[in-house]
Amino acid sequence: MLGISEGERSLNRYIRSTFQALVHAIIPPHYRNKDLFGTVQVAGAQELHVYEYVIWILEHSISLPVKEQLNLVNGSMSKATAELLDAGAVQLIQTGQILYPLNVTEFSSGGPFTTLSKVDRLRAITLIERLNINLENLSIPYKSNPELVRDMMDVLNELTLFGHYSEWTAYGTTRLFSPEYRRVEHFPHGWYQTGYPGPSFGYRDFRGFLATYKHKKVDD
Amino acid sequence: MANLDVIVIGAGGGGAVIAKELGEKGLNVLVLEAGPWYGNKKWPNPNSQQGAQSSSTSEDLDVILYKQLLNKFEMNMNDLVSGRFRWGPADRSRSQWFRNAKQKGIIWQCSGVGGTTQTYTANCPRAYPAAIDQVWPLSYCELVPYYEKVETTLPVNFAATTAKEELFYYGAKKAGWNLIPTLDVTVPGYRPQPNAILPPNENITNLNITVEQLSWMEGCTLAGHCINGCPHGPSIDKIAKRSTNVSYVPLALKTGNVCIRPNAFVIKIITENTVSKGLHAVGVKIRDTWTGEQEELRAEIIVMASGSIESPRLWLNSGLPVNPWVGRGLVNHYMDWVSGIFDEKNLIQILGTPDVNPFVGNTCGARLDYPGLGTLQTVGMSPGLTASFYGLSESGYSFLNKPSMNDPWDIKGRLSGYELKEAMDSYRRTLNILVSTDDEVDQRNGITLDPVISDENGFVPVVTYRPTKKSIRKRSELTKMAADLLRKAGAKKVIWTNWPAGMMIHLESTMRMGFVVNQDCESFQVKRLYIADNSVHYNSLGGVNPTLTTQALATRTAEKVVEKYFN
Known part of the structure; x- marks a missing residue:
């Protein structure tokens, strides 16, 4: 790709791998009983590219003028957030709290967070959430900002869940477009997984009224 | 002009x-x-x-x-x-307007x-009359003609009943609560939601008229898309x-x-x-x-x-x-979120159908009111929103917060991994309850201007909310009531998400009368x-919307x- 330096490509791979590892830990693929004779594999958030949604939101939620005031102009929210996850991972590793061996090959170009097992990634997030990391060493906007650090751990989960179980995955080739230009290309995976039938004109499940009341006439 | x-x-x-x-x-x-x-x-x-x-x-x-x-x-x-x-x-190609919320939660405006x-x-x-009389500068009676x-x-009108409301009423009755079919709530009890949704069209069950035709007629079609x-x-x-x-x-x-x-x-x-x-x-x-x-x-x-x-x-x-x-x-009603997952067999016995189908009917069609504590309300939403509400918790991941034997819930905290998949696989058999607390006004909570950050509309707001001890106690009681109601309704698994205090859905009382x-x-x-x-608003109205x-x-x-x- 012209115009993108090797450094930028490497950074993008780092960010992508970190968020792949994140969503993979929150919603891994799993097997569901299909019938008496077999199971079916259900895609997790990584397979459905939900990490792209999380990154997109982090990069688009704050306007440029506000980013400038946060000194975020030359950085990015997704990069700073990936580094925050790494800080939690390093703390988990250095304090001897990991439950499973590190795996450096699962996500290419990833940082320490991506080398953790799924459960250890969630435990690293828990360390961050409990502020058991050195906040002074973090990048802006997280540096010495415990409220934002704690909030972001919820946000990352919430975004992953909303991205996975809403129609975002069905925007397919248009999923990273500006919202006005996205088009639903197929039935969303998350809706299929939950049995949600999608947008509806109505349902017949009317079971009457438990109570009613008459409006008083009001003089206008 | x-x-x-x-x-x-x-x-x-x-x-x-x-x-x-x-x-x-x-x-x-x-x-x-x-x-x-x-x-x-x-x-x-x-x-x-x-x-x-x-x-x-x-x-x-x-x-x-x-x-x-x-x-x-x-x-x-x-x-x-x-x-x-x-x-x-x-x-929509531009970013949202920035708010500086220095805590976990969302601002839904x-x-x-x-x-x-x-x-x-x-x-x-x-x-609730008790939240107004001798508290506000106005009496409840003075408000009634305007209500x-x-x-x-x-x-x-009072909401129509679909499966999720029927299940809620069943659980409330089993838990010992009385029906209170009134607008002026002075005693605890359950009732259909008074809401600004037109009652279903009289042809809602007439199979000769398609649901698409119904959607062009007057009246709610029970499509569940309120939110x-x-x-x-x-x-x-x-x-x-x-x-x-x-x-x-x-x-x-x-x-x-x-x-x-x-x-x-x-x-x-x-x-x-x-x-x-x-x-x-x-x-x-x-x-x-x-x-x-x-x-x-x-x-x-x-x-x-x-x-x-x-x-x-x-x-x-x-x-x-x-x-x-x-x-x-x-005040923000210091909200919380409790969910019950049901078995098909139980649902067939209670509802005659194997699913609750939270996406059908008025989104919040039933409620339980408790003057002095707050309210419980059913909430049935589309799956993305439902899942995202499982992701917000003050106590962190559920697998690191195993409840004790005496707790009324089976799972506490933010869902992930297997527990999340199990909950979402059971989406159609889930009844969610929103806890809305009669929380206390505290002058330390509210809106200030960020001293540094501004956008094109001026200095951005900083939003802060910490519940008082009284509010914490009330929410705790309501959460247990919600779990009890779900259990009495036959829920096989009860999930308490333990929402953070910064869930800004009902915001009130920042320019008080x-x-x-x-x-x-x-x-x-x-x-x-x-x-x-x-x-x-002088206060949180007792916890009601x-x-x-x-x-x-x-x-x-x-x-x-x-x-x-x-x-």
Whole structure:
């Protein structure tokens, strides 16, 4: 790709791998009983590219003028957030709290967070959430900002869940477009997984009224 | 517009009401709305093109356009960053407007004509009398005629029953609660939700009429898209869910005296200080959200109806007089989330169907009220929103917070991995309960200006909420009640998410009556400046949904404005 330096490509791979590892830990693929004779594999958030949604939101939620005031102009929210996850991972590793061996090959170009097992990634997030990391060493906007650090751990989960179980995955080739230009290309995976039938004109499940009341006439 | 009588800032739950009431009294009203207008011919592409400047006739309302825009897809409509219902400019290629919330949680507010009522679930309970009498500067009796007027206008009815309400009633009854089919709640009990949703069409079960045909007829189709945005009805003013853009706005336009200008962010209240009038409001400075152009507009009276965050922010950014209660005293009902997962076999016995189907019917069709504690309400949403609510927790991941033997829930905390998949695989057999607490006003909570960060509309608001010990105790009791109700209904698994305190869905009391405004909702310090939104509430109403009370007060305030300044 012209115009993108090797450094930028490497950074993008780092960010992508970190968020792949994140969503993979929150919603891994799993097997569901299909019938008496077999199971079916259900895609997790990584397979459905939900990490792209999380990154997109982090990069688009704050306007440029506000980013400038946060000194975020030359950085990015997704990069700073990936580094925050790494800080939690390093703390988990250095304090001897990991439950499973590190795996450096699962996500290419990833940082320490991506080398953790799924459960250890969630435990690293828990360390961050409990502020058991050195906040002074973090990048802006997280540096010495415990409220934002704690909030972001919820946000990352919430975004992953909303991205996975809403129609975002069905925007397919248009999923990273500006919202006005996205088009639903197929039935969303998350809706299929939950049995949600999608947008509806109505349902017949009317079971009457438990109570009613008459409006008083009001003089206008 | 020349010779304006009143400028109303915000076309949401309160602003649209006071505009209609003042328009009916013959006053010349301009409503300024920061966000877009969906379903008006003058803005055929409201999220990508600037469109016209204003609209003042109901002839401009276009139900076909409205149905195209409110397409019922949850991310397209509800994404807080880029959805059609967000707190941000109409142009969706731009970022949302920044709020500095220094805690876990979300702020669920929408810009646009209709404001947050575009996405609200239309719950319209009255305040508990015990939360008003001898507490507010007004008595409950004084509010009742205004409640009645709003209930007739919207109109408000008790919700229809579908499977999830039936299951809730079953559990409530089994748990020992009584049915209280009333609007004036003085004792604990369960009841159908009083809501601003038209009752189902009489043909709802007539198989000779398709559901698509029903969606063009009058009445709720039980489609379950209250939060995603209800587009069902034959015309804008007959849409089933009575957001103010389909109820009060058409009525306001029909008076011939009301003009609404979207895409206009008010950035300053302009005042003058004269011997005869004292310090008083004379106008506003606005910023066009598409062009950035600024303009000053003048009127006899200014009404702030921009919500519990923006009204104090505007006061502070305008440099209006210091008042230790401006922005202070925020309550948010310190909400929580409890879910029950059921077995098919039990559901068939209770409901005659194997599923609860949370996506069917009024989103919040049933409730349990407990004056002194708060409320429990059923919530059935689309799966993305449902899942995202499992992701917010004060206690972190559930697998690291195993409940003890005596806890009334099986899972506590944020769901992930296997527990999440199990819960979402059981989506159709889940009943969710929203806990809404009678939380206490605390002056430390509220809205301040960020001393450093500003956007194009001024210094951004910092939002802070910490529950008091009393509020924590009340929520804890309500959460246990919710778990008990679900268990009595036969839930096989109960999940307590333990929401963080920063869930800003019902925001109230940041410009309190008796402190910032008088009982007629006029500011003590700046004459001719009124407020008609949730911020004037003296307290959290006992834990009930705030919109109806704001609308009743806005109706009353319109009378007071006319009595004082236009008689």
